[in-house]
Amino acid sequence: MIPTWLQNDYQSLVTLGANQQLHHGLLLLGNHGVGSFDLAQQVAFDLLCLTNAMQACGHCKACLLNQSQTHPDYLLIEPDKETISVEQVRAISDFFVTSASYQGNKVVIIKNAESLTLSASNALLKTLEEPNKSRYLILLANNSAALPATILSRCFKKQLTVEHQQAKSFIAGLGIDINAPWVSAFLDKPNTLALWQQQDRITVIESLYAMAMKNDIHACHKQLLELFNQNPDYIDIFVQFYAQKLQSELLGNTLDIKRYQEKSQALLSFADKFKEVKGLNLSLQLNQLLKKLSYL
Ligand SMILES: [Zn+2]
Incomplete structure (x- = not known):
């Protein structure tokens, strides 16, 4: 259709x-x-x-x-x-x-x-x-x-582009709360949400968002690793959520530009490395990333 x-x-x-x-x-x-x-x-x-x-x-x-x-x-x-x-x-x-x-x-x-x-x-x-x-x-x-x-x-x-008002009606029709803060990241790809809904993955996406918003992200290592091993697609979603958080911190002046750049860089290179390097020690890489995000 x-x-x-x-x-x-x-x-x-x-x-x-x-x-x-x-x-x-x-x-x-x-x-x-x-x-x-x-x-x-x-x-x-x-x-x-x-x-x-x-x-x-x-x-x-x-x-x-x-x-x-x-x-x-x-x-x-x-x-x-x-x-x-x-x-x-x-x-x-x-x-x-x-x-x-x-x-x-x-x-x-x-x-x-x-x-x-x-x-x-x-x-x-x-x-x-x-x-x-x-x-x-x-x-x-x-x-x-x-x-x-x-x-x-x-x-x-x-x-091909998505008109956001139409996307919102579509997402609401799926039974997903369009006012949930994580939804805005997916207005350009509503069919992805429909697929996740079908596969019963919405609660996982919500938990990825909740973890990305936490201040003590380092404490989420075990839970994130489990999800990333379950499905590598979750890495990009988490990275997207965390990048969104960094942007709003920068705009809200709770993060200076230097730390913003360092953290963003760490996020992106984590995601890239995962795609490029086979047999990567995911646990170790994730640990390093979360340390940087927490303590930089
Ligand atoms: Zn025909």
Whole structure:
């Protein structure tokens, strides 16, 4: 389903599609949690519908196959572990050159396009430079800075954003208190909240926020370590909450700029190190971070 805040973007793509003007390479830019995959998938289903009306009818053979996620003319590419390899991109060219099973279009969606390796990006250029009729490639990425300029210049780009009032209604509809202080950090990615709600993770997020706000953060080592080991995604969320706290302390003049910078730096390098260094001693690193945050 297309979220309310993406309806206008969706309609403009539908109009282009209906007028046979949809670009063969479409790049949707937006935060994780903005709903870009839902949008991409709906456009793909519209393109594949046998009515050719650029609107999935929901009843034809193609629509039924899409609903059961078995349409042979639709391909979804996701990072294998952390990257999208050149072999995965070659599979796209092979997919595009063979004829469509249902006479119409063929569509590929690439999730997390920033995970394309350099050689995979180069291989993808060929597909973008020599478009085949009735073949559509939809790339999803967080931000354009992480993509090679050569890819960017060959795609039709669409920046997806969230209108905060619409996001608030949506979040309230999930049964989450929109006045809870931690919620404001997620107004740009409401779908992330919906996912957490589904996975019963809201109380964990609330406890991460509560810990970030504590003055004796050092005492939370054991609890944080347990959560970070459970799910590394919690690290970024905690870092985001703590950065928010540092900012408000700086603005409230309870933290001077030098200590603000030192603490922010410690936070960011903790998060980066975790992503870059395999086999990191998380307990030790966390201990060092919490010491810096408490005593700097
Ligand atoms: Zn249909």
